[in-house]
Amino acid sequence: MNTHLLTVLGHDGSPLSAEARELLGRAALVVGGARHLAAVPIPASARTVVMGELRTALDAIDADLEKDRNVVVVASGDPGFFGIVRALRERGHRPRVLPALSSVAQAFARAGLPWDDALVVSAHGRELRRAVNACRAHPKVAVLTAPGAGPAALARELFPQTPRTFVVCENLGGPDERVVHVRPAEASTRPWRDPNVVLVLDPRRQTGERGWVAGARPGPSGWALPDAAFGPGPLGTFAEVRALVLARLGPSVGDMVWDVGAGAGEVAIECARFGAAAVAVERDLASCERIRGNVRAHRVKVAVSRGTAPAVLDHLPEPDAVFVGGGGPEVARACAARALRGVVAVLRESGRVRAAEAALKKESLVTGVVRLDAAPFGANESEPVFVVWGERNAATPGGGRTGPSGRTVVTIRQRPSGEGSVL
Ligand SMILES: C[S@@+](CC[C@H](N)C(=O)[O-])C[C@H]1O[C@@H](n2cnc3c(N)ncnc32)[C@H](O)[C@@H]1O
Known part of the structure; x- marks a missing residue:
């Protein structure tokens, strides 16, 4: 050439x-x-x-x-x-x-904001849901849009669970340039002109922190945090088990992860530290309070959805990966039916392993099980746990990120009143 x-x-x-x-x-x-x-x-x-x-x-x-x-x-x-x-x-x-x-540089200039700490995502010819998840997890995101995947669609996904302000920048540098600061509720109903870039900002954290790396924060400095990092009280997963659970979940920017039967919320919090959007599902009121306290202490974004699985799951956005810390095979199967990538469950009794595995297989996941027996050196006894996981094989039709075969991936926006919280 x-x-x-x-x-x-x-x-x-x-x-x-x-x-x-x-x-x-x-x-x-x-x-x-x-x-x-x-x-x-x-x-x-x-x-x-x-x-x-x-x-x-x-x-x-x-x-x-x-x-x-x-x-x-x-x-x-x-x-x-x-x-x-x-x-x-x-x-x-x-x-x-x-x-x-770049339109992104112009958009932040129009808003008068620094943007070395901003995440830039594209919904142009790509899945809108990953851009939405990035907006759920990060306080400052620029979204490159496309016709049909613009400010209104973005707002419909985020409203009302994710409090954000939008700066919609239409036709930057053009004769009919327009820059509008708007709440998602209004953005969802207004007509918008293409091309546009949308800045999705957490009103409480617009200036952001001074850092050394642009865009998405690199992964957390550590994971499988010590159990003490989640306050006093029992945990569903201790650090060594959590390390394997996180490895199998593979949380990252753009993902949605559910932590079902979240307990203290330690799995959801660790996923959020990797940049994923996370929902902790928990039926117990006191546990929900404990999760919220831990979320605040770790300064991450985790939505807490109070309710009983599997019913409460119907109202949650489509997950890439699901951790099942509580509930029987019925819950595991409901999670497997929705998970785009995979499910990980931790069981304490070996007698329940086969039923859990079978539940994942019924939803076409490729499964694996490991018995983990870890205890501090010198401890007299240990209690093994069984980590069961299922992965959607990207090679199978309908597998991978695009959703289980025959299912249309939709994000459900409304949840029953009184349940759930900020995403
Ligand atoms: C394929 S991307 C190209 C981005 C381009 N290379 C840049 O640096 O701005 C196309 C998207 O960029 C954004 N975009 C490009 N030009 C724009 C403009 N003048 N005003 C607002 N957004 C614009 C829109 O989100 C559009 O859908």
């Missing part, structure tokens, strides 16, 4: 540089969205291809480059950031890139 013939020009609404004008003036082919093609000067001799289907546009670019013609691709903001540069590199091109300001 003749690399120097291909230029990618970022466009943010500001006047083009002399270099950009010169490159456009020499172009035989100019490719871009209709809005971008209308905004830049294109020589009468140049052909244009409106960027619709990506592969068609890439084929047109290839064809002209093979004939040694100059090609300019005009794209929004910084084309190296969630943009066309990746696709061009994947085709073997080495384009010259003249970036403009």
Whole structure:
């Protein structure tokens, strides 16, 4: 491929540089969205291809480059950031890139906020639910949207459980730019114009902490925390067991994890420390208070949903992974039916292991069981526990992240009044 013939020009609404004008003036082919093609000067001799289907546009670019013609691709903001540069590199091109300001940088500038501590997620051609989970777990998130996955859809998922403010930034740098500060309740019903970026902010933590790494916090400095980190009182999982449970759950940014029969909430809290959105499901009122205290002490976001499984699960957002700390095979099976990735259960009696495993298998999970016998060195006796897990095999039809076979993944927004809390 003749690399120097291909230029990618970022466009943010500001006047083009002399270099950009010169490159456009020499172009035989100019490719871009209709809005971008209308905004830049294109020589009468140049052909244009409106960027619709990506592969068609890439084929047109290839064809002209093979004939040694100059090609300019005009794209929004910084084309190296969630943009066309990746696709061009994947085709073997080495384009010259003249970036403009990213819409994310512009959006935070309009809000007058620092953004080195912000998480940037894209719902553009991707699952909205992962962006929503990131907004549940993090206080400052910029969401790149797409038609149908914009401010209204985002607000419908977050409202009313997740108190946030939105800064909706429409057509940044364009003639009809509009920046609106709005509550999710209002955002869910208003019409919005594309393109837009949405800043989803926790009103209590807008300035954020001064850090050394941009974007998502790296994983926690430690996990399988000492049992004492969850205050006095019994725990469902002690540290060594929790280490295996966390390894099997694999919580990360964009995930939703349920901790069913949460006890002190230690599994949900540890998942939240990894950046996942987490819900602790617990029927006992005093335990719910204990969970809330532990959540505050660890300074993470965990929703507490008070109720009895499996009924209470109907009202929760779709989980990637579920920890079952309490309840019988019926609860394990209900969790397995909803889990996109897998379920982990801890049992104290070996006689219950086969029933739990069978429940997971009925929902097409691939299962494993281990007996764990850990105790402080020198202790006279230990009580083994049995960790049972089931994973949805990504190779099976309908497996992996897209949901169990035949099921449409939906997020249920409303829960019965009196139950549940802030997500
Ligand atoms: C494929 S991403 C491209 C991001 C781009 N590379 C950037 O740096 O801004 C497309 C998304 O970027 C956002 N976006 C791009 N241009 C925008 C603009 N002028 N105003 C608001 N949002 C914009 C929208 O969320 C849009 O759906």
